[in-house]
Amino acid sequence: MTEKKAQLTMDGIDEPIELPVYEGSTGPDVVDVRSLVAKGIFTYDPGFMSTASCDSAITYIDGSKGVLLYRGYPIEQLAEKSDFMECCYLLLNGKLPDSEEKATFIDNIKHHTMVHEQICNLFTSFPRHAHPMAVMIGAVGALSAFYHDDLKINNIEHRKAVAVRLIAKIPTLAAMTYKYSIGQPFMYPRNELSFSENFLHMMFATPCEEYVPNPVLADAMDKIFLLHADHEQNASTSTVRLAGSTGANPYACISSGITALWGPSHGGANEAVLTMLNEIGDISHIPDYIKRVKDKNDPVKLMGFGHRVYKNFDPRAHVLRDAAKNVMKEMGIENDPLLPIAKELERIALEDDYFIERNLYPNVDFYSGIILKAIGIPTNLFTVIFATGRTPGWVAHWHEMISNPFKIGRPRQLYTGPTQRDYPG
Numbered sequence: 431m432t433e434k435k436a437q438l439t440m441d442g443i444d445e446p447i448e449l450p451v452y453e454g455s456t457g458p459d460v461v462d463v464r465s466l467v468a469k470g471i472f473t474y475d476p477g478f479m480s481t482a483s484c485d486s487a488i489t490y491i492d493g494s495k496g497v498l499l500y501r502g503y504p505i506e507q508l509a510e511k512s513d514f515m516e517c518c519y520l521l522l523n524g525k526l527p528d529s530e531e532k533a534t535f536i537d538n539i540k541h542h543t544m545v546h547e548q549i550c551n552l553f554t555s556f557p558r559h560a561h562p563m564a565v566m567i568g569a570v571g572a573l574s575a576f577y578h579d580d581l582k583i584n585n586i587e588h589r590k591a592v593a594v595r596l597i598a599k600i601p602t603l604a605a606m607t608y609k610y611s612i613g614q615p616f617m618y619p620r621n622e623l624s625f626s627e628n629f630l631h632m633m634f635a636t637p638c639e640e641y642v643p644n645p646v647l648a649d650a651m652d653k654i655f656l657l658h659a660d661h662e663q664n665a666s667t668s669t670v671r672l673a674g675s676t677g678a679n680p681y682a683c684i685s686s687g688i689t690a691l692w693g694p695s696h697g698g699a700n701e702a703v704l705t706m707l708n709e710i711g712d713i714s715h716i717p718d719y720i721k722r723v724k725d726k727n728d729p730v731k732l733m734g735f736g737h738r739v740y741k742n743f744d745p746r747a748h749v750l751r752d753a754a755k756n757v758m759k760e761m762g763i764e765n766d767p768l769l770p771i772a773k774e775l776e777r778i779a780l781e782d783d784y785f786i787e788r789n790l791y792p793n794v795d796f797y798s799g800i801i802l803k804a805i806g807i808p809t810n811l812f813t814v815i816f817a818t819g820r821t822p823g824w825v826a827h828w829h830e831m832i833s834n835p836f837k838i839g840r841p842r843q844l845y846t847g848p849t850q851r852d853y854p855g
């Protein structure tokens with residue numbers, strides 16, 4: 431196949447610069463601009479709107495068609511036919527496991543769910559009212575203190591152990607974060623339970639009585655984790671890759687991903703959606719809120735709407751919208767006062783020119799919060815749940831990068847500051 435080329439002509443450069451163009455297995459071609467630095471030229475793309483930072487075989491999004499593929503499998507099919515553990519294996523290994531591989535993977539995860547007892551002491555250094563994401567950043571980062579000295583990231587078996595430990599331990603730390611905040615004792619993982627049943631157990635069981643996870647809620651929890659598992663080079667995954675590109679401890683790299691996820695423009699949006707719905711309070715208040723959203727001088731946004739890549743619907747939002755109905759029916763809260771507000775906001779956004787012109791559709795965060803609230807997860811823990819689901823994606827991208835030749839990430843800049851000047855005197 432003839433190699434594709436691009437040509438850059440530029441004032442001040444005599445000859446056009448020829449640049450290689452690469453085709454992916456699907457999606458947009460990319461222009462390789464690496465040779466420009468030798469010619470003293472940088473490209474400029476704040477926010478990386480049209481920049482591919484790497485090549486990856488893990489997840490593909492077609493934002494114009496609302497397509498999301500984990501290793502080629504459509505998210506709708508995985509949500510219907512697969513489960514979170516199987517998707518973790520798929521993201522990490524590039525293929526669906528056979529029954530024996532799946533059983534071995536799950537057994538491996540189950541036998542790494544406990545955390546070092548000394549980590550329990552870490553929690554007591556946080557104020558009880560600390561935001562759970564602040565605690566998670568500390569607790570996950572602290573894992574790097576327990577798994578560092580003999581960790582060789584260039585050894586694939588060590589990398590696989592990192593993946594298993596993080597997928598297994600982050601839910602335990604997430605539940606510990608919640609228990610600490612409400613003054614209840616930590617609940618140890620139960621190996622006879624499934625991943626999601628065990629998470630609900632660690633979250634809501636107490637030593638005082640038998641706790642049987644509700645299968646409908648466990649299924650919804652599993653779907654939430656599965657739908658959040660990966661999303662190509664989003665801000666938190668790019669943070670993990672950039673931190674990992676220095677050779678930093680992978681547990682610390684995942685902690686940096688949790689930090690990036692916390693922001694309300696990213697994973698913090700699910701918490702912000704509930705705050706927004708509660709602030710609106712009643713359908714009659716929606717028109718005034720929409721006026722504020724459209725007002726350029728008002729920073730308020732319609733949280734849970736819009737996306738850097740999806741300029742059509744976010745397929746995850748569709749799956750979650752259906753799952754929300756099941757959970758609310760199971761919990762007998764079909765008339766949750768927030769649901770009609772959410773539905774009316776969605777109706778307006780899908781009909782109003784302001785939102786249509788800007789391709790603002792509900793994203794994964796719009797409905798996830800409604801489900802999490804129905805399950806009984808406190809609002810300030812929503813992004814912790816997102817981080818728990820996204821862990822396999824973060825780890826898969828870290829592993830993919832370290833498994834192949836890579837360079838330390840070091841962007842350049844357009845300098846606009848003072849040129850050289852002498853110190854006075």
Ligand code: SDX
Pocket residue numbers: 660661663664665694695696697699723730731732733734735736737738739788790793794795
């Ligand atoms: C996630 O990247 C990923 O893949 C992320 C994620 C993942 O799985 O990892 O999908 C998870 O982070 C989902 C997004 C969650 N965030 C929110 O719901 C917060 C609200 N949404 C926005 O802040 C915004 O839509 C972003 C940050 C998600 C995307 O922003 P972009 O692509 O930079 O788009 P933009 O800010 O340039 O907006 C384009 C226009 C602007 O208006 P104009 O200046 O052109 O007039 O749309 C407007 C924006 O003001 N706009 C919104 C809006 N989002 C964009 N206006 C009102 N409400 C919104 N939510």
